[in-house]
Amino acid sequence: MSPEAFAKAALGLPGASVVVQWGDDHVYKVGGKMFAVTNTAGTTLSVKVSEIAFEALTEAGRARPAPYLARAKWVFFDDLSALDAAEVADWLQTAHTLVAAKLTKAARRELGLAT
Template sequence: MTPQALKAAALALPGAALSIQWGDDRVYKVGGKMFAATDGAGSNLSLKVTDIAFEALTETGRARPAPYLAKSKGVRFDDASALDDAEVADWLKTAHALVSAKLTKAVKKELGLV
């Protein structure tokens, strides 16, 4: 997946926003909470996944626990360009949904998520 396609897929999700943090990292958030991130070049991808996906992706070696996010079931793909666009779009939707589910009702309403 190209950095441009990843950005488009992430920002197409309801209430999603892009923030540049930690130097030039691209951090995708919903309600101020991170659901995905890439380095400035978009060469890697870190995102929140389900418990089952975390185990499957890390045990098979497709991904590794994301630095600073492993505790919250975040994975990192070191080569985002090798990932399938449809698969990444699905992971982004899941990551967005996992993070959105924990937002307050007021924030969800403000973002049009309810």
């Protein structure tokens, strides 16, 4: 997946935004909470995943536990361009959903996410 396609997919999710943080990382957020991170060049990816996906991806060697975020079930990919775009888009949707679910009802409603 290209960095441009990644940014388009991430920012296409409801209420998503991006900020540059920690020097030069692009941090994708919903309601002020991060759900994905790329480096400036968009070549690496850290993303929030479910517990099952965390185990599957790390045990299979497709990803490794993300530095500083592994206990929160984040994984790290060394090469975004080697990943399937549809699969990455699915991980982004899941990450966004997992993080948005932890927001307050008022915050979800403000972002148009309330059900």
